[in-house]
Amino acid sequence: MADEGLTGKRVLITGGTKGAGKAIADRLRAAGSQVIVTARTAPEDDDTTNFLAADLSTSAGVAALLAALAARWGGVDILINNVGCSASPSGGFAALTDEDWAQELNVNLLPAVRLDRGLLPGMLGQGAGVIVHVGSILRKMPLFAASLAYSAAKAALVTYSKGLAQEVSPKGVRVLTVSPGFVQTEAAERLVERLAAQAGSDYATALQGLMDSLGGIPMGRPAYPEEVAELVTFLVSGRAAYLSSTEFVIDGGTLPTV
Structure with a gap:
């Protein structure tokens, strides 16, 4: 594999033990990066060498992860905010309580906001870094019966990502969004x-x-998880050095609009 400029880069991937997150972690390790993954439960292969347990749906969980990461590395070069899921009941707007809405925001938006706030100062200090927020095409096509709150949270994540990129891109930190369809x-x-x-x-x-x-x-x-991983790897590499503030959709053509 040709050098992609990722050798030795310190990478944190949230939700990195399964699915697309694991595929991204495997791909970046193959590119020579140092990778730590985090999730609530340990990897199924029991390899905990590069794993930090954390519940990122709470401020305390994010703080604990940041402390552990600081003790090990001091900071990161690349942050991939991949954690996210929908746990709300189906049934449309009437089925969603305040607690359901809060949970969707605490899983799909606030972990990224809190980790960015904790890790961005180090990136800005070194004048370089890449942040990838993993969104969803459901932000543009919310399925009201099954994913209304999730879709709204992912829409907020993409909007937040855009604004953050405008602030920190002039200072050397690139911010991008990857929005998969059905994986x-x-x-x-x-x-x-x-x-x-x-x-x-x-x-x-x-x-x-x-x-x-x-x-x-x-x-x-x-999509196959490995296909999402290839896109993310390209975006965090030096080959994408002029890309920031952009959302990249990988959905096999699902979205019917431009």
Whole structure:
């Protein structure tokens, strides 16, 4: 593999033990970066050498992670805010309580805000750094019955990312957003299996039904985690040195609008 300018770079990836987060971590390690991943639970392969446990949905959890990271590295060169999920009940606006809305913001927006606030001073001090916020195409196509609060939180994340980039890009820190569509993670596969069981159908039929609920995917399949990882790796590398303040969508053509 050609040198991508990532050798020795200190990288923190939130939500980095599964799915796209794990694929990004594996890809950046292959590029020579030093990578620490964080999540609430340890990796399934029990490799905890480069893992820091943290519940980033709370201020205390973020503070504990920042303290542990400072003790190990002092700071980072690259921060990938990948953690996020939707745990709210389906049923539209009436099914969502204040607690549901707060939880979606605490998982999908505030971890990035708090970690940026903790790690940006070090990046600004060295005059260099890259931050990637992982959003979602649902910010542009909210499914009101299933993901209203999640979609709103991801929309806020993208808006925040844009404003942050305007502030810190002149000082040497690039800020970017990557917004995936449907990614074929283990969690997504389990969802498809549940849908198939509920409908009494097979996996392929349930998968097609899920893709159809998004309006269809012109590429005919979900993204692979490794494809998201390739995009992120390019964006944090020196090859993308002039890119900042931009959202990159990777959805196989799902979004029907420009």
